[in-house]
Amino acid sequence: MAVTEQQIRKIAGLARIDLEYGKTPQEAEAFMARLAGQMDAIVGYIDGISKADTAGVEPLFCPALHVAPPREDEAEKKRPTEDMLQNAPERKDTFFSVPPVL
Amino acid sequence: MPAYEAVIGLEVHAQLLTSSKLFCSCPVRFGDEPNENICEVCAGMPGALPRLNKKAVELAAKAGLALQCTVNPMSLFSRKNYFYPDLPAGFQTSQLTPPICEHGHLDVTVQDATRRIGITRIHLEDDAGKCVHGQGATLIDLNRAGTGLIEIVSEPDIRSAEEAAAYMRAIHAILVCIGATDGNMEEGSLRCDANVSIRPKGSTTLGTRTEIKNLNSFRNIQRAVEFEIRRQEGCLEDGESIVQETRLFDAVKQVTVSMRSKEDAHDYRYFPNPDLPPVLVLAEELQAWEAELPELPEARKLRFIQRLGLNEEEAAALTAERATADFFEQALALCSNAKRVAQLMAAEFLRECAQQNIAPAQAAFGAAHVAELATLIDEGIISARIAHDIFPELFASGAMPRAFVTEKGLVQVSDSSELEGVVAEVLAENPAEVEGYRGGKTKLLSFFVGQVMRKTKGKANPALVNSLLEESLGKH
Numbered sequence: 105m106a107v108t109e110q111q112i113r114k115i116a117g118l119a120r121i122d123l124e125y126g127k128t129p130q131e132a133e134a135f136m137a138r139l140a141g142q143m144d145a146i147v148g149y150i151d152g153i154s155k156a157d158t159a160g161v162e163p164l165f166c167p168a169l170h171v172a173p174p175r176e177d178e179a180e181k182k183r184p185t186e187d188m189l190q191n192a193p194e195r196k197d198t199f200f201s202v203p204p205v206l
Numbered sequence: 207m208p209a210y211e212a213v214i215g216l217e218v219h220a221q222l223l224t225s226s227k228l229f230c231s232c233p234v235r236f237g238d239e240p241n242e243n244i245c246e247v248c249a250g251m252p253g254a255l256p257r258l259n260k261k262a263v264e265l266a267a268k269a270g271l272a273l274q275c276t277v278n279p280m281s282l283f284s285r286k287n288y289f290y291p292d293l294p295a296g297f298q299t300s301q302l303t304p305p306i307c308e309h310g311h312l313d314v315t316v317q318d319a320t321r322r323i324g325i326t327r328i329h330l331e332d333d334a335g336k337c338v339h340g341q342g343a344t345l346i347d348l349n350r351a352g353t354g355l356i357e358i359v360s361e362p363d364i365r366s367a368e369e370a371a372a373y374m375r376a377i378h379a380i381l382v383c384i385g386a387t388d389g390n391m392e393e394g395s396l397r398c399d400a401n402v403s404i405r406p407k408g409s410t411t412l413g414t415r416t417e418i419k420n421l422n423s424f425r426n427i428q429r430a431v432e433f434e435i436r437r438q439e440g441c442l443e444d445g446e447s448i449v450q451e452t453r454l455f456d457a458v459k460q461v462t463v464s465m466r467s468k469e470d471a472h473d474y475r476y477f478p479n480p481d482l483p484p485v486l487v488l489a490e491e492l493q494a495w496e497a498e499l500p501e502l503p504e505a506r507k508l509r510f511i512q513r514l515g516l517n518e519e520e521a522a523a524l525t526a527e528r529a530t531a532d533f534f535e536q537a538l539a540l541c542s543n544a545k546r547v548a549q550l551m552a553a554e555f556l557r558e559c560a561q562q563n564i565a566p567a568q569a570a571f572g573a574a575h576v577a578e579l580a581t582l583i584d585e586g587i588i589s590a591r592i593a594h595d596i597f598p599e600l601f602a603s604g605a606m607p608r609a610f611v612t613e614k615g616l617v618q619v620s621d622s623s624e625l626e627g628v629v630a631e632v633l634a635e636n637p638a639e640v641e642g643y644r645g646g647k648t649k650l651l652s653f654f655v656g657q658v659m660r661k662t663k664g665k666a667n668p669a670l671v672n673s674l675l676e677e678s679l680g681k682h
Contacts, residue, residue, distance in 0.1 A: 204340075
């Protein structure tokens with residue numbers, strides 16, 4: 105399968121990554137083509153899995169086969185609000201503040 | 207104009223009644239200061255490891271059992287990826303396949319017709335935080351982020367707005383009854399999205415659907431779906447096509463408005479969450495949970511009708527909430543006249559609770575009070591009318607009815623010699639009416655009863671007054 109530049113643009117858009125930032129249109133185009141080639145190589149490599157014979161093999165839903173003990177439903181306040189807000193680029197009172205979305 | 211049929215499916219989100227969040231021990235509490243109950247897990251910090259809340263699994267499985275689902279012995283958490291400021295990790299931890307419960311159903315009755323609505327699946331997921339949209343900035347409160355939810359997805363089996371509201375009421379009653387959620391719709395504990403499409407009657411293909419988001423009251427569900435069906439019919443009548451999109455209900459204007467077109471939205475790139483191992487439900491656990499399930503609202507309602515002789519309305523009023531039905535049965539243990547207790551509760555007690563905005567279990571007037579009041583009427587000590595008149599005062603004070611009635615001198619007069627005098631007085635004071643009655647205007651009897659009641663301040667035994675009056679008026 106061939107990964108197209110259009111798919112690269114779509115995935116970047118969904119991940120909110122601006123691949124054209126700081127580039128001229130020509131540079132951006134070359135960059136997309138390079139990324140498409142690299143991605144194609146990765147997907148092609150992984151695609152080899154589909155050739156494995158899985159007849160009679162139970163589906164594996166999760167690589168971690170251990171069972172994690174679930175947690176009891178006990179509430180505990182672990183972190184002071186001030187600690188949690190320390191990394192906030194902007195805050196207002198005890199809210200996180202971000203650029204307006206509406 | 208061809209006749210259309212609506213095809214509706216609901217996605218109900220219920221906040222689970224747990225003390226801590228789904229993947230961390232932060233408290234679940236409504237109304238705290240912004241960001242008071244958050245940690246690195248629910249705030250989506252890199253490297254933080256989620257740990258699943260046992261109680262949330264139990265409540266989701268119980269909801270599945272109550273809705274006739276298969277509870278899967280193994281289910282998985284996936285990441286549903288999208289960006290919005292109230293979702294700090296950039297993904298919601300949800301279940302795609304397999305979910306914890308699937309293949310259930312719920313019977314819903316509208317206007318005496320019962321229809322079975324399929325339940326596709328129930329899955330566990332975490333809630334997002336809250337945005338406050340202000341001037342020049344959006345403020346984020348993550349207290350709700352990470353709270354455990356179940357999403358209950360119905361088949362597109364619902365055919366009218368009324369049925370959609372009835373389905374939601376039934377889900378609400380069941381989830382509250384089994385203790386899965388507090389059901390507080392004003393605080394957003396229970397909310398739903400409605401998928402609505404229409405098609406010509408008799409057609410079996412599905413029309414293009416729209417999704418109405420975040421409906422948070424039974425009334426809004428019904429009105430939003432009603433409007434949306436009419437809007438889609440209008441589009442088709444005008445030769446327009448329906449656009450697949452997300453819409454919002456404006457409760458003030460009673461319309462749905464377009465929020466966003468779906469074309470580029472729904473690409474959530476689900477993948478299994480590598481931080482969470484599979485959710486396992488053991489057969490023994492499931493059996494124990496099933497044994498713990500209380501009698502469900504519909505079964506209880508039927509029992510009240512069939513075994514206790516209540517009518518449909520009384521039974522429905524008493525079983526709408528589990529606490530009310532429990533209250534009723536506590537009163538029944540003290541007074542066996544079920545009909546009388548039911549009438550007092552439906553007509554007086556629940557009305558006062560609603561007016562004073564008090565939950566039945568919180569009222570100063572308890573089950574023992576209701577039972578004693580019912581007994582006083584049964585024993586002929588007071589009339590139902592007196593009970594009605596004194597109810598607000600009893601309800602507010604929490605006084606025991608028997609003592610209250612004695613103290614206030616409200617004991618019914620059932621002594622005929624005492625009442626005969628009053629009857630004679632009334633007849634003497636109203637000669638014109640007496641003549642009218644004897645001339646054939648027998649409807650005047652209630653006038654005389656009213657006069658006797660006034661003179662006795664409502665304390666006269668009504669049956670006795672009736673017979674005494676008839677006897678006296680019959681004499682010439």
